[in-house]
Amino acid sequence: MKQPTLWAAYGLPAALLVGLAAATTKSSGEGARLALPYTPTIPRTWDSTALAAAELPLATPSASPRHVPAAYYYGLPERVAYKNYPVYAPGREPKGYWQWLEKQEPQVVFDPAKLHTEADWIKAGELLFDMPIDVDGAVITLDNVRDPAFYAAVKVPLTKDGIMPYARYVVKEKGKVLLGNLSCGMCHTRVEQGGVVLKGAQGNFPGDPATAWNIRHDPNFPEPAVQYVTGVLFDAPFVPNDPNSQLSRQPKEKIAQAFESLPPGTNGRQGTSILFPPSVPDLIGVQQRTYLDHGGLARHRSIGDMMRYIAINQALDFMASYDAYIPAGKAHKTLPPPGKSAFVGTFDRYSEAQLFALAKYVYSLRPPTNPHQPTAQTKRGGQLFVEQGCVSCHTPPLYTNNMLTPADGFEVPEEHRQKYDVFEISIGTDPGYTLQTRRGTGYYKVPSLRGVWYRGPFLHDGSLATLEDMLDPRRLDAGYVPTGFRGASGAPHAVRGHEFGLALPAPDRAALVAFLKIL
Amino acid sequence: MPLLLLWSWLLTQLGGQFTQQPAEPAVRFEIVNAGFTVQGTLGGLQAMGQFDPAQLAQAHIRATVPVSTIQTGISLRDKHLQKPDYFDAAQFPVLSMQSTAFRSLGGGQYEGTFTLTIKGISHEVRVPFTVSAARELQGSFHLNRLDYGIGKSSLVLANDVAVSLRTKLAEGP
Numbered sequence: 001m002k003q004p005t006l007w008a009a010y011g012l013p014a015a016l017l018v019g020l021a022a023a024t025t026k027s028s029g030e031g032a033r034l035a036l037p038y039t040p041t042i043p044r045t046w047d048s049t050a051l052a053a054a055e056l057p058l059a060t061p062s063a064s065p066r067h068v069p070a071a072y073y074y075g076l077p078e079r080v081a082y083k084n085y086p087v088y089a090p091g092r093e094p095k096g097y098w099q100w101l102e103k104q105e106p107q108v109v110f111d112p113a114k115l116h117t118e119a120d121w122i123k124a125g126e127l128l129f130d131m132p133i134d135v136d137g138a139v140i141t142l143d144n145v146r147d148p149a150f151y152a153a154v155k156v157p158l159t160k161d162g163i164m165p166y167a168r169y170v171v172k173e174k175g176k177v178l179l180g181n182l183s184c185g186m187c188h189t190r191v192e193q194g195g196v197v198l199k200g201a202q203g204n205f206p207g208d209p210a211t212a213w214n215i216r217h218d219p220n221f222p223e224p225a226v227q228y229v230t231g232v233l234f235d236a237p238f239v240p241n242d243p244n245s246q247l248s249r250q251p252k253e254k255i256a257q258a259f260e261s262l263p264p265g266t267n268g269r270q271g272t273s274i275l276f277p278p279s280v281p282d283l284i285g286v287q288q289r290t291y292l293d294h295g296g297l298a299r300h301r302s303i304g305d306m307m308r309y310i311a312i313n314q315a316l317d318f319m320a321s322y323d324a325y326i327p328a329g330k331a332h333k334t335l336p337p338p339g340k341s342a343f344v345g346t347f348d349r350y351s352e353a354q355l356f357a358l359a360k361y362v363y364s365l366r367p368p369t370n371p372h373q374p375t376a377q378t379k380r381g382g383q384l385f386v387e388q389g390c391v392s393c394h395t396p397p398l399y400t401n402n403m404l405t406p407a408d409g410f411e412v413p414e415e416h417r418q419k420y421d422v423f424e425i426s427i428g429t430d431p432g433y434t435l436q437t438r439r440g441t442g443y444y445k446v447p448s449l450r451g452v453w454y455r456g457p458f459l460h461d462g463s464l465a466t467l468e469d470m471l472d473p474r475r476l477d478a479g480y481v482p483t484g485f486r487g488a489s490g491a492p493h494a495v496r497g498h499e500f501g502l503a504l505p506a507p508d509r510a511a512l513v514a515f516l517k518i519l
Numbered sequence: 520m521p522l523l524l525l526w527s528w529l530l531t532q533l534g535g536q537f538t539q540q541p542a543e544p545a546v547r548f549e550i551v552n553a554g555f556t557v558q559g560t561l562g563g564l565q566a567m568g569q570f571d572p573a574q575l576a577q578a579h580i581r582a583t584v585p586v587s588t589i590q591t592g593i594s595l596r597d598k599h600l601q602k603p604d605y606f607d608a609a610q611f612p613v614l615s616m617q618s619t620a621f622r623s624l625g626g627g628q629y630e631g632t633f634t635l636t637i638k639g640i641s642h643e644v645r646v647p648f649t650v651s652a653a654r655e656l657q658g659s660f661h662l663n664r665l666d667y668g669i670g671k672s673s674l675v676l677a678n679d680v681a682v683s684l685r686t687k688l689a690e691g692p
Contacts, residue, residue, distance in 0.1 A: 386552065386553045386554065386555040389591075389596050391552060391553040392596070392676070395673070423604070424599065425595060499595075500595075
């Protein structure tokens with residue numbers, strides 16, 4: 001049986017970063033610095049002391065992940081970075097392209113011995129950002145990307161050149177072209193209307209609908225496999241009456257419906273939930289974030305923490321023990337020998353140099369040029385932003401205070417008040433993600449508002465498609481149809497929480513939106 | 520933010536014992552947030568003591584005000600101010616002010632020295648105030664919110680809090 005589709009591990013958090021690659025700008029001074037000789041001091045990723053404090057405890061503290069020992073981690077083989085190639089949509093592929101691919105020799109594209117400047121490391125990191133870590137069809141298959149019906153059903157965005165930028169062809173052996181999944185870029189690439197690509201921005205690959213397609217159409221993805229994979233991805237058995245475990249035991253059509261309900265810009269990443277999905281984070285500016293993940297699960301104190309985050313999310317968290325539950329472990333109880341796991345992302349690892357290069361690339365991401373300009377309306381919006389108290393959480397210049405807010409139903413432990421940056425008021429958004437998943441800490445991170453003009457959907461679960469929807473008071477009505485994620489049932493329901501500004505007159509709400517779009 | 524206090528004297532009858540609660544918010548405060556002045560109030564003042572300008576050595580006032588009465592115009596912010604990172608209302612439900620001395624500044628002006636206690640932290644504050652011919656009392660002072668553990672250092676929220684009081688004193692006998 002072919003390995004079942006796995007829409008998940010991607011989400012390379014690490015990947016964070018980016019911006020329209022083409023629009024990325026650096027000052028001449030920065031450019032000169034990046035061209036100087038550079039010999040980095042690379043932190044040890046699986047440093048037990050650093051790792052022990054790298055994550056917050058879960059909302060259920062006893063289930064906080066215990067990651068694999070260093071001996072196990074370093075016993076995993078390192079990933080080999082083979083050169084990869086663009087995937088064109090059917091009908092857009094240049095004539096003779098496939099035949100050309102079949103003639104390509106495998107090439108290893110990452111060699112730290114050849115990196116002499118900081119710019120070299122960043123460029124190498126970009127290659128790794130685009131490097132699939134799966135060639136076994138973990139998310140989508142070779143058949144999918146060459147099937148017009150797949151594109152029509154899943155509505156995969158394309159670049160101006162007809163490239164489907166979320167997956168890549170990989171040549172590990174001459175004459176054998178593989179479809180590669182689960183690069184960082186798979187989740188952290190955004191294709192805007194008009195086909196403009198923003199690398200590192202809130203991604204919009206419809207990966208979960210793609211999984212739903214494969215559940216329904218792939219004859220090699222039988223119901224037990226669908227249930228198993230769904231469970232590995234999302235089960236949180238330590239949660240009372242875990243809704244994720246209940247879902248993974250449903251008939252596969254029910255599971256397909258749940259996957260299908262996630263709109264582009266959200267992602268059923270491993271350890272989260274397709275019942276309470278996270279919106280894909282914007283990696284541009286991540287160097288200034290002190291917590292990662294919507295729940296602030298990972299601390300970001302240094303580039304070493306970023307490397308740990310990447311390693312864990314690509315995808316050693318499958319092998320962590322959550323109160324004795326190991327998602328991809330043998331019978332969910334024990335670890336297979338290093339390198340012997342069959343589950344994507346768990347039988348190998350990035351090298352230390354690869355992780356460092358990835359982090360450097362993520363840090364280098366810059367936002368695209370903002371087409372929105374200050375006006376009298378944005379000035380008024382800026383005044384409202386202050387008067388309404390938005391600045392308390394979305395504090396300039398980062399437009400976040402880099403703090404954690406407790407969700408409804410979570411009591412802040414006394415020791416957290418000293419150890420973490422807690423802004424101790426719930427804003428009333430849906431607590432499901434942070435209380436009922438393997439990544440749930442009980443908190444939600446205050447997001448930065450920089451770059452909201454190119455992002456969406458909004459809120460941690462992508463419930464609202466646009467900024468205008470965020471400030472639409474009708475979203476509090478029981479009969480409201482959410483414009484973003486609305487759940488598998490699709491039933492109307494109020495989108496509560498973060499209700500700031502909803503009582504303002506319409507012109508003031510419009511002014512606030514206008515202001516936000518210039519950030 | 521807020522803070523402040525209360526004062527009792529306000530309600531005092533010049534001369535004699537008093538126990539009064541103002542119908543209107545007794546305390547107002549201002550703090551600059553991102554260049555914008557946020558205004559707030561505290562109500563529910565409870566004041567006891569005596570204040571006779573002719574016998575300042577015997578004057579004494581103790582006033583308290585519930586933290587729960589803070590209003591800043593944004594309900595969620597008011598709720599947040601009750602939490603441990605600000606006033607920690609669960610453990611310290613009232614702000615208190617206990618006079619230790621008064622002196623006359625002349626021309627109907629006085630200065631009271633008070634021990635202001637917020638979140639269990641006490642500091643001395645000096646509060647100048649006036650009592651007009653119409654028996655209107657006005658007083659004000661400043662405090663540093665960080666001295667009382669109210670929030671943390673912030674890029675946008677000032678440390679200085681201006682506290683003011685303006686109230687009509689009850690008619691004397």
